[in-house]
Amino acid sequence: MSTHHISVTINGTPYEGDVEARILLVHWICDTLRLTGTHIGCDTTSCGACTILVDGKATKSCTMFAVQANGRQIMTVEGLEQGDKLHPLQEGFHEEHALQCGYCTPGMMMTSLALLRRNPNPTEHEIRVGISGNLCRCTGYVNIVKAVQYAAEKMQAAEQVPVGAEGGE
Amino acid sequence: MFPVTFDYLEARNLDEAIALLEQHGGDAKILAGGQSLIPLMRFRIAGPTILIDINRIDSLEYIQETDGTLHIGALTREAELDNSALIRNRYPILLDTSSMVADPIVRNWATVGGNIAHADPANDHPATMLALGARIVARGPAGERVLSIDEFFTDAPFETALAPNEVLTEIRIPAPVERSGGAYFKLERKVGDYAIAGAAAYIVLDAGGNVSYAGIGLTNLAQVPIKARNAEQSLLGKPLDDAAIHAAADLAAAATQPTSDTRGPADYKRAMARTLTVRALRKALARATGGE
Ligand SMILES: Cc1cc2nc3c(=O)[nH]c(=O)nc-3n(C[C@H](O)[C@H](O)[C@H](O)COP(=O)(O)OP(=O)(O)OC[C@H]3O[C@@H](n4cnc5c(N)ncnc54)[C@H](O)[C@@H]3O)c2cc1C
Ligand code: FES
Ligand code: FES
Numbered sequence: 001m002s003t004h005h006i007s008v009t010i011n012g013t014p015y016e017g018d019v020e021a022r023i024l025l026v027h028w029i030c031d032t033l034r035l036t037g038t039h040i041g042c043d044t045t046s047c048g049a050c051t052i053l054v055d056g057k058a059t060k061s062c063t064m065f066a067v068q069a070n071g072r073q074i075m076t077v078e079g080l081e082q083g084d085k086l087h088p089l090q091e092g093f094h095e096e097h098a099l100q101c102g103y104c105t106p107g108m109m110m111t112s113l114a115l116l117r118r119n120p121n122p123t124e125h126e127i128r129v130g131i132s133g134n135l136c137r138c139t140g141y142v143n144i145v146k147a148v149q150y151a152a153e154k155m156q157a158a159e160q161v162p163v164g165a166e167g168g169e
Numbered sequence: 170m171f172p173v174t175f176d177y178l179e180a181r182n183l184d185e186a187i188a189l190l191e192q193h194g195g196d197a198k199i200l201a202g203g204q205s206l207i208p209l210m211r212f213r214i215a216g217p218t219i220l221i222d223i224n225r226i227d228s229l230e231y232i233q234e235t236d237g238t239l240h241i242g243a244l245t246r247e248a249e250l251d252n253s254a255l256i257r258n259r260y261p262i263l264l265d266t267s268s269m270v271a272d273p274i275v276r277n278w279a280t281v282g283g284n285i286a287h288a289d290p291a292n293d294h295p296a297t298m299l300a301l302g303a304r305i306v307a308r309g310p311a312g313e314r315v316l317s318i319d320e321f322f323t324d325a326p327f328e329t330a331l332a333p334n335e336v337l338t339e340i341r342i343p344a345p346v347e348r349s350g351g352a353y354f355k356l357e358r359k360v361g362d363y364a365i366a367g368a369a370a371y372i373v374l375d376a377g378g379n380v381s382y383a384g385i386g387l388t389n390l391a392q393v394p395i396k397a398r399n400a401e402q403s404l405l406g407k408p409l410d411d412a413a414i415h416a417a418a419d420l421a422a423a424a425t426q427p428t429s430d431t432r433g434p435a436d437y438k439r440a441m442a443r444t445l446t447v448r449a450l451r452k453a454l455a456r457a458t459g460g461e
Contacts, residue, residue, distance in 0.1 A: 001174035001175070001176065002175075002176040002177050002178075004177065020174070021174070021175055021176060021177035021220070022171055022172045022173070022174055022175060022210075023171075024171075024207075024211075043170060043208075043211060043212070044208060045204065045207075045208050045275060046361060048272075048274055051274055057248075057277045057278075058273070058274045058277055059274065059277060059278065060274050060275065062211075063203055063204060063207045063208065063275075063278075064203060064207070064278070065177065065203075065207070067177050068200075068203075068222060068224065111273075111274060129273065130273060132272050132273060132360040132361065133271070133272030133273050133274035133275060133360070133361060134274075
């Protein structure tokens with residue numbers, strides 16, 4: 001049984017600790033660091049409730065060992081809010097009623113964030129495919145898709161270059 | 170659940186991975202994407218005492234076409250196949266396959282090499298690689314060897330021809346030639362599930378329109394990935410018309426040995442093997458003749 005000293009940056013904050021090799025990343029984040037926004041919904045890598053970003057990639061944190069995250073950049077749902085301002089995705093889930101129990105929500109939002117960074121203006125189909133690794137057992141997907149569309153519009157609007165500043169085409 | 174205890178070792182390069190395998194032999198397992206191995210360890214179905222992590226060996230992640238061969242580094246993630254313009258334009262059968270593996274989050278880490286090395290009859294790449302006639306590059310302390318994909322899989326489930334001290338380093342696929350095409354079809358209960366049944370077909374036609382190469386592979390229809398040899402043979406030297414396609418699909422279905430389980434009864438799976446083989450051959454033909 002090996003134990004490892006790891007250093008990981010989570011939501012911009014550096015964390016360090018000793019972990020046994022078999023500790024799953026999700027357990028280290030939730031149980032040791034007490035960042036409890038990330039959820040565990042299954043034992044089979046199926047539900048996506050544990051999704052976080054590892055070096056920008058949506059990752060099921062129940063299917064990676066904590067030691068594998070050494071030196072990597074992680075973002076969890078706690079990293080979405082800036083100061084007291086909700087992230088457009090959080091706002092979208094709120095406005096579009098995209099959650100009931102909320103258990104799947106952190107994973108849904110992290111997967112959607114990775115999707116919108118890669119594809120800022122996805123079609124409904126692309127959103128549905130994009131979140132197909134995240135299961136919601138109570139809200140259904142209609143409002144979740146709307147929430148992602150809401151966020152996409154808001155995030156794009158925020159990135160709009162002021163009229164006149166663009167080069168001619 | 171927690172896996173049983175083990176020692177974790179990180180390999181910084183391929184030589185180090187091989188040296189560690191050589192040192193620890195049968196007790197050690199390579200950790201690639203971990204998307205099969207970690208779930209098995211969590212259920213304590215697998216309990217390797219040593220894991221050798223190869224995730225940081227960037228030199229094993231590449232997709233390149235050179236000299237009539239597509240080279241895929243073993244650590245290439247499924248998501249990289251999904252997003253590769255080369256794959257989309259020239260190897261649609263590989264995009265058919267990668268886009269059906271698990272779900273997009275799993276695909277961010279799952280590797281093509283791991284999908285094949287795991288030799289799970291339910292995995293999707295084995296059928297496609299059997300259809301394409303892929304070659305597998307294995308490296309061990311004594312150097313490199315190249316195996317044909319049908320030598321790579323054995324008669325036992327989850328077993329390959331890799332020695333305990335060898336790493337699968339690369340998959341080689343013949344580049345498309347004129348009048349060639351392939352397709353993969355998978356029937357699944359829901360996104361992210363393993364196949365109820367799957368069929369891959371790859372064909373090459375000669376100038377006269379007769380089949381000069383036919384490869385057919387089947388997913389999750391026996392204890393091991395299936396290469397439907399009789400079906401392949403039946404197509405050679407003839408035009409790929411509907412009668413030939415149906416005759417081959419019957420032979421492919423006859424090669425299956427499905428078991429009844431939560432994904433359906435054996436008869437249903439065999440019937441689906443036939444239907445999916447028909448679809449895969451038709452689509453392969455359409456692609457070979459510029460119909461798509
Ligand atoms: C929810 C879920 C659904 C899934 N659905 C599908 C599906 O529909 N279709 C499908 O095809 N797959 C599916 N998978 C499996 C997934 O594709 C795995 O990623 C794949 O089977 C193994 O690849 P990996 O890189 O994750 O390998 P790992 O899990 O790291 O390793 C698997 C095995 O291969 C060995 N290995 C890995 N790489 C090498 C190498 N380079 N050299 C030697 N040995 C090596 C390991 O030692 C281990 O024994 C699913 C997985 C999950 C979690
Ligand atoms: S907890 Fe269900 S996928 Fe990770
Ligand atoms: S809101 Fe309850 S599982 Fe999605």
